[in-house]
Amino acid sequence: MFTPISLGGLVLKNRIVFAPTSLGMRQEEEIKKLSAIAQGGCAMVIVGDVPVGKHEYLSLFSHSGFQHYQQICQAVHRHECLACAQLHQSNSNLSGMLKHIPDMIFKKLTQDDLRRLMNEEIAPGITAMPAKKIREITASFGPAARQAQEAGFDMIQVHGDRMCGSFSSEVFNHRTDEYGGSPKKRAEFAVEAVMAVRRELPHMPIDYKLAVRQENPHYGNAGVLLEELSVFVPMLEKAGVTSFHVTLADHSSLSDPIPPKNHPYFPMEGCFLPYCDEVRRYTKLPxxxxxxxxxxxFIENQIESGRIDFAAMSRQLIADAEWPNKARQGQCQTIHRCIRCNQLCLNGMLDHKGVHCIFDRTDSN
Ligand SMILES: Cc1cc2nc3c(=O)[nH]c(=O)nc-3n(C[C@H](O)[C@H](O)[C@H](O)COP(=O)(O)O)c2cc1C
Structure with missing residues (x-):
């Protein structure tokens, strides 16, 4: 865990990174939280859901957005920690949602209804999107990556869930043109997005959040079926990806990719590592x-055995940012181990109260 690793030429001081996590906090609070996580000894912080668009909230192209990311990078760099921007394109089909506005205004829809309706609108939006619009979106990953580099980010992660994942999946993508129909054509959107980053920044390490889905039992709606990895992984590698971040795809229930301890199918430590075993069959990249x-x-054993090259944690580093320092100093018994209750982290985000942890009170004592 505590040996360096090179990702596309970028050297990480150890093999622990903070997984992309939208914190839903005020900006100063978010910078403070990410700074504390960096100080806790991880090698890199991945900043979740950085939009590629120019008109989104906290866009890299707005003065306030750029400044915010600059401050995050400066704060984590102070602790000899690297910063990675997760470039994200939402797949919300806003025009498809227009018909629901009256029900929203009159509060006839719960948050759950809204999420279900948003999911129902993904397939029509992806399937009907004009090819010209698709090319504009994939091309926008390039300038966004350039802005991210200028803000101070050391690495780019292309978010392979959301729009990339929706194009990848035949659950959402029913197109019959060059962007749909076969696994190869469904990979085209993600490939173009990665190539746009590579063209703009020839030396930038590019991580790809590879969202995997499975049948029997069915988990994950966006992303790549296990049986399709043999097509997607080599294509993404050829496009310029330098490492893979492997996890379950989303858009079913958020508690599947962020599983609680009592999840019926993913209760175990390292619950998505079997997907890494599959990805390994098709690439030598980290x-x-x-x-x-x-x-x-457990993590030490997975890295030592070569099953994974590095490990990302979201909820555990929210529960105890000092996890890496404590593990390195042999003080594992003092770690606040995440119990995967999702009470104040995932639910804090869903309730718009910011991401917190049941251990927060313990920390301030
Ligand atoms: C509150 C919260 C916010 C998250 N936000 C993002 C995000 O912005 N982008 C992303 O790709 N994954 C996001 N995730 C998923 C995590 O990166 C991670 O894959 C998931 O939590 C499982 O890892 P863990 O068991 O270490 O928490 C989020 C998870 C949580 C708990």
Whole structure:
């Protein structure tokens, strides 16, 4: 865990990174939280959901957005920690949602209804999108990556869920043109997005959040079926990806890719690592495991055995930012181990109260 690793030429001081996590906090609070996570000893912080668009909230192209990301990068760099921007394109089909506005205004829809309707609108939006619009979106990953580099980010992660994942999946993508129909054509959107970053920044390490889905039982709606990895992984590698961040795809229930301890199918430590085993069959690039990782000895064993090259944690580093320092200093018994209750982290985000942890009170004592 505590040996350096090179990702596309960028050297990480150890093999622990903070997984992309939208914190839903005020900007100063977010910078403070990410700074504390960096100080806790991880090698890199991945900043979740950085939009590629120019007109989004906290866009890299707005003065306030750019400044915010600059401050995050400066704050984490102070602790010898690197910063990676997760470039994200939402797949919300806003025009498809217009018909629901009256029900929203009169509060006839719950948050759950809204999420269900947004999901129902993804397939029509993806399937009907004009090819010209698609090319504009994929091309926009390039200038966004340039802005991210100028703000101070050391690495780019292309978010392979959301719009990339929706194009990848035949659940959402029913197109019959060059962007749909076969796994190769469904990979085209993601490939173009990665190539746009590579063209703009020839030397930038590019991580790809590879969202995997499975049938029997069915988990994950966006993303790539296990049986399709043999097509997607080599294509993404050829396009310029330098490492893979492997996890379960989204758009079913958020508690599947962020599984609680009592999840019926993903209750175990390192619950998505079997997907890494599959990805390994098709690439020699570094593979990052994520999902239900909390135990230092378990993670050490997975890295030592070569099953994964590095490990990402979201909820565990929210629960205890000092996890890496404590593990390195042999003080594992003092770690606040994440119990994957999702009470104040995932639910804090969904309730618009910011991401917190049941251990927060313990920390301030
Ligand atoms: C509150 C919260 C916000 C998240 N936000 C993002 C995000 O912005 N982008 C993303 O790709 N994944 C996001 N995730 C998923 C995490 O990166 C990670 O894959 C998932 O939580 C499983 O890892 P863990 O068991 O270490 O928490 C989020 C997770 C949580 C708990």
């Amino acid at each position: 593979v990052c495991g994520v999902g239900g990782l909390t135990d230092p000895e």
